[in-house]
Amino acid sequence: MANEIRDFLARIPNPFQLEHLEDTEALVQFNVEGEGGGKWVADVHDNICEIREGTVEDPDLDIKGKIEDVNKLLAGELDPMKAYMTGKVKVIGNLMLGLKLLKAIKLA
Incomplete structure (x- = not known):
């Protein structure tokens, strides 16, 4: 289970086309805690999303959670x-952007 995130990210095209985030420019920081976790940045611009390991200062959206x-x-x-409301995932910034990005990543 620990490497599922890395395996998932390796399977999606990078960058990938975004159909329902037109005219959106954002830097999204993902901080995943636990064994196999890490830090990733999703750079959304020009109808594409590029995901890379690392951090960014002052992201538009900061998402934190345990790897599980x-x-x-x-x-x-x-x-x-439900994850947000129960505190399993913490989101600082535009929650709707996070939901749209999650949907886009899952469709890629």
Whole structure:
């Protein structure tokens, strides 16, 4: 389970086309805690999203969670709103942007 995020990110095209985030420019920081976790940045611009390991100062959206919960989100086993409301995933910034980006990543 620990490498599911890395495996998932390796399977999606990078960069990938975004159909429902037109005219959106954002830097999204993902901080995944636990064994196999890490830090990633999603750079959304010009109808594409590029994902890379690392951090960015002052992101438009900062998403934090434990690896188990993030894996469940990506697998569709955990409802994003429920994860947010119960504190399993912490979001600082535009929550709607986060939901749209999660949907785009899952469709890629």
